[in-house]
Amino acid sequence: MPTLPRGTRLALLAAALLAAAACGGDRSAGGSDKQAAAAEPGGTPVRGGTAVLVELGDMEKPMPLVAQAAFDGDLVDVLYMGLTRSAWRGGRLVYLTSNDNPMALAYHWEYVGADSAAIRYRMRHGLHWSDGAPISAEDVAWTYRMLADTQVASARQEDVAPIDSVVAENDSTVTFHFRRRYPGMLFASSIPIAPKHVYEAAGPGGIRTHPSLADPARGLVVSGPFKVGAWRRGESITLVPNPTFTPRPYLDRVVIRIIPEPTTRLVELRNGTAHFVRGISFDQVPQIRAADPGRHWRIEREEKRFWEYLAYNPSAHPAFADPRVRRALGMALDVPGIIRALQMEEFAAPAGGPYPPILRGVYDPARMRPLAFDSAGAKRLLDESGWTDADGDGVREKDGKPLRFTLLTNAGNARRADVVQIVQQQWKRIGVDARLKQEETTTFLNDVPAKKYEAALGSWQVALSPDMSILFRKDSPLNVVGYEDAETERMMDRALAEPTEERADPLWRGAAERIVQEQPYTWLYFYDQLTAVADRLRGVRVDSYGAYQNLWEWWIPREMQGASGGTGAAADTGTGKR
Amino acid sequence: MVGYLIRRILGAIPLLLGILTIIFFIIHIAPGDPTARFVNPNVSPRVIEQMRHNLGLDQPLHIQYFKWLWSFIRGDFGYSFGQQQPISQILPGVLWNTLQLTLVALVMIFVVGMLIGIVQAVRQYSVADNVLSFGALFFYSMPSFWFALMLILVFSLKINQVIAMNPAMAPWLGWLQFPASGMTSVGYEFMGFGQKMGDRFKHIFLPALALGIGNAAGVARYMRGSMLEVIHQDFIRTARAKGLSERVVIFRHALRNALIPIITLLGLYLPFLLSGAVLVETIFGWPGMGRAIVDAILQRDYPMVMATSFVIAAMVVLGNLVSDVLYAVVDPRIRTE
Numbered sequence: 001m002p003t004l005p006r007g008t009r010l011a012l013l014a015a016a017l018l019a020a021a022a023c024g025g026d027r028s029a030g031g032s033d034k035q036a037a038a039a040e041p042g043g044t045p046v047r048g049g050t051a052v053l054v055e056l057g058d059m060e061k062p063m064p065l066v067a068q069a070a071f072d073g074d075l076v077d078v079l080y081m082g083l084t085r086s087a088w089r090g091g092r093l094v095y096l097t098s099n100d101n102p103m104a105l106a107y108h109w110e111y112v113g114a115d116s117a118a119i120r121y122r123m124r125h126g127l128h129w130s131d132g133a134p135i136s137a138e139d140v141a142w143t144y145r146m147l148a149d150t151q152v153a154s155a156r157q158e159d160v161a162p163i164d165s166v167v168a169e170n171d172s173t174v175t176f177h178f179r180r181r182y183p184g185m186l187f188a189s190s191i192p193i194a195p196k197h198v199y200e201a202a203g204p205g206g207i208r209t210h211p212s213l214a215d216p217a218r219g220l221v222v223s224g225p226f227k228v229g230a231w232r233r234g235e236s237i238t239l240v241p242n243p244t245f246t247p248r249p250y251l252d253r254v255v256i257r258i259i260p261e262p263t264t265r266l267v268e269l270r271n272g273t274a275h276f277v278r279g280i281s282f283d284q285v286p287q288i289r290a291a292d293p294g295r296h297w298r299i300e301r302e303e304k305r306f307w308e309y310l311a312y313n314p315s316a317h318p319a320f321a322d323p324r325v326r327r328a329l330g331m332a333l334d335v336p337g338i339i340r341a342l343q344m345e346e347f348a349a350p351a352g353g354p355y356p357p358i359l360r361g362v363y364d365p366a367r368m369r370p371l372a373f374d375s376a377g378a379k380r381l382l383d384e385s386g387w388t389d390a391d392g393d394g395v396r397e398k399d400g401k402p403l404r405f406t407l408l409t410n411a412g413n414a415r416r417a418d419v420v421q422i423v424q425q426q427w428k429r430i431g432v433d434a435r436l437k438q439e440e441t442t443t444f445l446n447d448v449p450a451k452k453y454e455a456a457l458g459s460w461q462v463a464l465s466p467d468m469s470i471l472f473r474k475d476s477p478l479n480v481v482g483y484e485d486a487e488t489e490r491m492m493d494r495a496l497a498e499p500t501e502e503r504a505d506p507l508w509r510g511a512a513e514r515i516v517q518e519q520p521y522t523w524l525y526f527y528d529q530l531t532a533v534a535d536r537l538r539g540v541r542v543d544s545y546g547a548y549q550n551l552w553e554w555w556i557p558r559e560m561q562g563a564s565g566g567t568g569a570a571a572d573t574g575t576g577k578r
Numbered sequence: 579m580v581g582y583l584i585r586r587i588l589g590a591i592p593l594l595l596g597i598l599t600i601i602f603f604i605i606h607i608a609p610g611d612p613t614a615r616f617v618n619p620n621v622s623p624r625v626i627e628q629m630r631h632n633l634g635l636d637q638p639l640h641i642q643y644f645k646w647l648w649s650f651i652r653g654d655f656g657y658s659f660g661q662q663q664p665i666s667q668i669l670p671g672v673l674w675n676t677l678q679l680t681l682v683a684l685v686m687i688f689v690v691g692m693l694i695g696i697v698q699a700v701r702q703y704s705v706a707d708n709v710l711s712f713g714a715l716f717f718y719s720m721p722s723f724w725f726a727l728m729l730i731l732v733f734s735l736k737i738n739q740v741i742a743m744n745p746a747m748a749p750w751l752g753w754l755q756f757p758a759s760g761m762t763s764v765g766y767e768f769m770g771f772g773q774k775m776g777d778r779f780k781h782i783f784l785p786a787l788a789l790g791i792g793n794a795a796g797v798a799r800y801m802r803g804s805m806l807e808v809i810h811q812d813f814i815r816t817a818r819a820k821g822l823s824e825r826v827v828i829f830r831h832a833l834r835n836a837l838i839p840i841i842t843l844l845g846l847y848l849p850f851l852l853s854g855a856v857l858v859e860t861i862f863g864w865p866g867m868g869r870a871i872v873d874a875i876l877q878r879d880y881p882m883v884m885a886t887s888f889v890i891a892a893m894v895v896l897g898n899l900v901s902d903v904l905y906a907v908v909d910p911r912i913r914t915e
Contacts (some may be wrong), residue, residue: 053766058865068616068662087808153632158622214663233661233671234865235761253763259863263727267735267758374739442878445617446610450777461618 049556080192088545138169151204225552250555260313289425300542301528304356310522328381330522349524391566396431404433405454410444482521536560612659660726660879676866686790695801718795723857726788734758767822845901
């Protein structure tokens with residue numbers, strides 16, 4: 001599902017980080033990334049070679065101010081540096097300085113002000129944009145002014161809303177003043193920086209239509225390890241090392257090919273003509289493994305960033321207004337059985353609430369345990385709530401209204417098409433008649449938030465943050481299940497007002513527990529996004545944060561660089577290059 | 579003839595405007611809008627509203643229509659909501675990509691289709707006729723997406739595997755090995771001219787075959803019927819009676835007359851040249867019009883839908899016109915009328 005550059009308004013920040021932050025000094029929470037590549041099994045990194053990556057769709061505007069689609073967000077992480085570099089370590093989001101990650105502009109940060117509601121960053125000297133212009137604190141201050149400008153209409157506007165001002169104190173010192181102290185201050189100030197000298201003249205309204213974005217290979221000025229070398233619209237993007245970035249990436253070139261068809265992507269992988277293929281479906285994994293018992297490819301996971309749900313709309317069917325009915329519908333489903341049937345055991349885990357296990361600060365397996373499969377219990381609950389099959393037609397009814405509704409999902413998703421059929425059968429056993437309906441995806445994405453559905457199967461992407469208020473606030477357009485509980489809202493408000501995560505997390509857990517009690521959704525499972533990676537590609541780090549986070553550290557052993565290295569001669573003419 | 583052409587072209591203008599107006603309102607009435615793909619918990623609804631405002635989607639539909647119409651009349655197709663680029667920069671590229679593919683496919687369709695049709699007609703009821711009829715029907719009935727996938731599996735995956743297991747067979751089987759997707763290989767820009775031509779051919783062959791074979795089978799059926807009609811006529815008997823060789827009778831006398839309905843067919847294939855083929859382009863990762871149109875519709879990229887619709891509608895009108903003109907050119911009876 002397309003999304004923003006990763007992240008959310010409130011980032012997860014460990015208590016230890018904040019405790020350390022109070023003391024100032026050179027810091028990076030979560031440890032060093034410098035040796036990541038060297039730790040890779042398979043030898044010492046060497047330079048050279050071309051990596052061929054495969055994506056499902058093309059880039060649009062890979063620039064921090066206007067990036068919107070998920071792939072643009074991935075590219076922004078490769079092309080631009082931020083003050084700190086976000087990373088996912090040990091179940092939490094951490095912020096690395098240049099001492100630990102070359103993608104960070106700042107070598108030092110510290111909380112300042114009486115209530116620590118400001119952060120001062122000290123930037124490295126001698127950094128340059130790819131056109132040779134120096135990177136300065138003015139670029140940072142301008143970028144944040146533009147992110148907040150409604151004419152620019154950045155998708156990250158909400159992230160910067162708590163920022164009162166960003167002041168460039170000199171060329172290499174910049175201070176962020178926040179309206180109040182809150183846990184996401186580092187996250188909000190880690191957004192990649194855009195070059196002021198390139199876009200300022202266009203004005204806020206002209207940035208989106210700036211010529212450099214129409215021809216990124218010629219005009220895009222970047223700060224990261226790679227720049228766009230060539231763009232064949234809809235076909236491929238070639239990234240080449242940015243000479244002003246240090247250290248130089250190991251790879252000579254990265255060619256990202258656009259292949260929308262899953263079978264073709266798989267063939268390219270099996271032919272050895274692609275080395276990193278996104279969008280692998282769960283049912284393709286056994287095929288990949290069976291075709292290659294020697295394991296020349298591995299499956300990497302962006303772990304548990306999504307939860308698949310069954311949503312119930314209480315305003316569309318009276319049965320859904322009763323929490324006992326919603327609970328019964330969940331209990332009637334054998335979720336582990338569904339996961340097994342669809343060969344997802346390795347990549348999906350039954351879900352019991354809105355927080356997946358990757359969010360260690362708020363995930364509570366005891367209080368958010370998945371509902372146990374219990375058909376008899378489900379029947380009892382339905383009987384108790386007055387939904388009984390009095391006329392013996394196999395469908396329960398109450399006050400003359402049958403427990404019959406439409407279960408909606410989007411077309412074109414084979415997994416969901418299978419899941420709704422299993423759900424339909426399992427509900428039928430307890431006297432519930434679900435009629436299946438598939439809608440074109442854009443229509444589905446319109447109808448669910450508009451509450452034009454009775455029950456729906458869909459999924460939400462999990463933010464790397466505990467803030468779930470957007471899904472459960474009474475007046476939020478994304479509260480698609482019409483959840484309403486004053487106490488839960490109070491707890492979420494209090495959590496958002498807390499200055500640190502160690503104080504906010506218990507409130508989030510409490511709110512989640514209240515929500516789970518009501519079962520506005522049936523949480524089915526958390527699932528991974530899969531990427532197939534050829535063995536020749538080393539140093540690759542894929543985790544919940546993303547797949548391109550350390551592209552400059554990827555490397556190919558010299559003996560495997562083959563014809564695709566050096567001059568870049570054709571790499572897709574045969575097998576045996578792995 | 580010139581007056582007739584001008585009348586037809588002028589008549590096409592209100593027709594095109596009518597078509598585009600209907601498409602404009604249909605696509606806007608469809609549920610969802612270009613911001614629907616950003617609906618997820620990481621994007622604030624306020625930001626989505628602002629995107630809608632900036633795209634002008636919060637204005638009344640008739641205002642949006644007149645704004646589009648005014649830009650369109652001035653030759654400005656606008657800005658793609660989906661690809662975030664001016665359409666004037668997107669369209670030439672995708673049109674050229676599609677044209678390369680469809681031109682090769684079109685040549686394949688008519689050359690192969692006509693040759694098969696001629697052989698079938700000349701050898702009516704022979705084994706060759708029956709075998710070719712069966713083959714033509716087989717390919718005509720086959721969905722292009724399935725055929726495309728089979729071509730990839732056989733000529734890319736399986737051949738690759740055979741060569742990997744038996745490298746000694748590479749010289750024999752190498753020419754049957756084709757890439758699974760894309761328009762060129764990685765490293766194309768470093769190739770010499772000859773290599774580039776070979777690489778282009780290798781990449782275009784399978785998609786053109788997938789696109790062309792079913793249509794060629796259709797043309798073969800037309801050609802067979804048309805030829806059969808002609809070769810049983812008196813003037814063909816006269817030609818034979820004059821002692822002309824069979825080759826001259828078939829290719830000079832029969833074929834020219836049998837071509838009339840085929841030429842009409844050629845005109846009707848013109849829209850195909852630029853509309854592309856969604857499934858084949860998607861399967862082979864070919865960035866052409868077919869993919870652009872479907873992506874635009876799925877993303878509710880209204881300006882892109884309107885621009886691509888205009889191209890296709892214009893080609894349909896032009897195709898019909900060309901068809902009529904060609905018909906008059908090859909058939910003096912029509913011209914006289």
